[in-house]
Amino acid sequence: MSLNFLQTLSTDIGQLLQDSDECNIIIEVGEDPNIKAFYAHSIILRARSPYFRRALSHEWTKIEDGRRKFRKPNIKPEVFELILKFIYSGDINLDGQDVSRILELLVATDELLLSELSDHVQDYILHCQSEWLKQNVVSLWTKIHHYDACAKLKNHCLRLICRKPQFLFASEDFLSMPESLLLPFLRIDGLRMEEIEIWDHVLRWGLAQHPEIRDKDMSKWSADEYDGLERTLKNCLPLIDFAHVSSNDFYSKVWPFQGMLPKTLLEDIVRHHLKTNSPPQPVKLASRLQFDSALIRTSHVALLASWIDRLGDKRYLYDEVPYRFQLLLRGTRDGFSSSAFHELFGNRGNVEDATLSRVSLSRSYYAIRWNGRDYGPCFGDKDLWMRNKFNEELSCSCRRDDYMESITDCTTFSVEEYEVFRVVKKTSLT
Structure with missing residues (x-):
């Protein structure tokens, strides 16, 4: 006969947090004036978190009054309290928590290598904060894009932008996005927006990085100003499929900026528009659109x-x-x-x-x-x-x-x- 008393075990171990006498480590979290000391058991922290397994080594801690002491200034006390309760009991309740607090928790789970908790937090945001996510997809992407453990949310952001590009391009945060955050969206397969519209938005973003020329007549730009915009857009332009821009739009909207396009790319585009009845050479323009067709995307x-x-x-x-x-x-x-x-x-x-x-x-x-x-x-x-x-x-x-x-x-x-x-x-x- 097999019995399972995991709930009782979780409750009993969770109660250890209330008894500081047996704790052998003090963790100070936060920054002035919001600093708090948490008493914990190193054996439990090591067992539950690969991060603490390494961090609680002799090299990373010091001993004071018979207890090891460890500093974690980049996590707020309110967030660490949730994490510590999860580590000890496996319990977490996000209902009623502010979204900003939940995101801070998500970032902390990535650093502390708490993959199970990270997955749960992402699922909670996807299912319980879906409306907030739609309205704040760019700010969310800005916060999580470089965290490997946030793959669920990152993929959702990309898919959401793919279906509704206006969530990106109409966002107040769009023009201030760094290039590293913009490029993944331009590489999306099947972005539901015409290529000339993508060009318009990319150009608008580029000009926003150079406010000195944004409202200036292009004919009055200096060579340095033109070159500056070219450098800003050089990684974005190859991701636009100019083969699917009409000849009229290409001439009126893109051609004035022809000097910014790489020579080989420009030759491919011009050949595509001018030699429509001749056997085409392969035209590989946007790397996000690697599909063998001259007609469909x-x-x-x-x-x-x-x-x-x-x-x-x-x-x-x-x-x-x-x-x-x-x-x-x-x-x-x-x-x-x-x-x-x-x-x-x-x-x-x-x-x-x-x-x-x-x-x-x-x-x-x-x-x-x-x-x-x-x-x-x-x-x-x-x-x-x-x-x-x-x-x-x-x-x-x-x-x-x-x-x-x-x-x-x-x-x-x-x-x-x-x-x-x-x-x-x-x-x-x-």
Whole structure:
């Protein structure tokens, strides 16, 4: 017969905190004028905390009146009292605690290597302080970003910003963020914001670091002022996917700052915008967007996967997508002819694993099909048909029939680019 009396054991050991006679260590925490001495048992501290196992060595403590003495000025007494109770009894109650106190507790658990308590505090913030978290995500990120033990909260902050970038860019703290805190957000896969908007915000942040030119006519900037802004933005600019900025926006908003872009990056961008009909060289711009497509972004991949799994209003993030999208055909690489399309699929009459990728995507989708060698992919009865050489004038047509909405307002058109992907379920090996 096996019995478990852990609750009784926890209560009994917790009562040792009330008896200072048997304590062999004094821990002074806090800074003037808020300093408090706590009496404790080194054997319990060592058993419960890897930090104290090392800190209570002879090198880190001194003996006064027969007891070891240890100073911890960077933790407030109110926080250490919660920690000490947890160490002795395993009990912690965060209800009624101010959020700032809870964050101080979280930081202290990281230093004291109390992983179990750290996980609990993070779960409490995620589930019981969710509204506060949304309103203070930037200040929270500022406080916890360099603490390894805060992985749960850090990942939540990144995911929250990914879904709602305005929590970052509209925050009062955004313009004062140091670069080291901003870059992780710019690297997020599937950030739900247009690239030109990201450029606008990054430029706004950069100018905020140089108030002397923020409201100054750019034509009157000195060379030193221009160079200063360039140095400030040099690590941010490669994280913006300028290939997904329209030519108009690129010319009006980005081109005035062309001198700040690395030469190779600028050449890639200009080639992308000026040589749309030539076979492209690989353009690897934003490191957060490493996905092989000239048309769609990681956010579109996540959206397509969400439609495939019929998630409704809920959507995957890019790193949650359970599929791999394998590029099979690209018009500028493999040709725009219907024969190239047929050769890819071995002249089969139906392709269940192919998706036509477009920047503007309809919420409905139908099986892809075609009616003969002269036809490429066709969706619906008349909704999207591609014939002969798809990049030639009048080779494609679009008339709403099966779809709820028309795919495009143009009834006839040609395409500058199209891509076909195979959608494959991910396995543990892929």
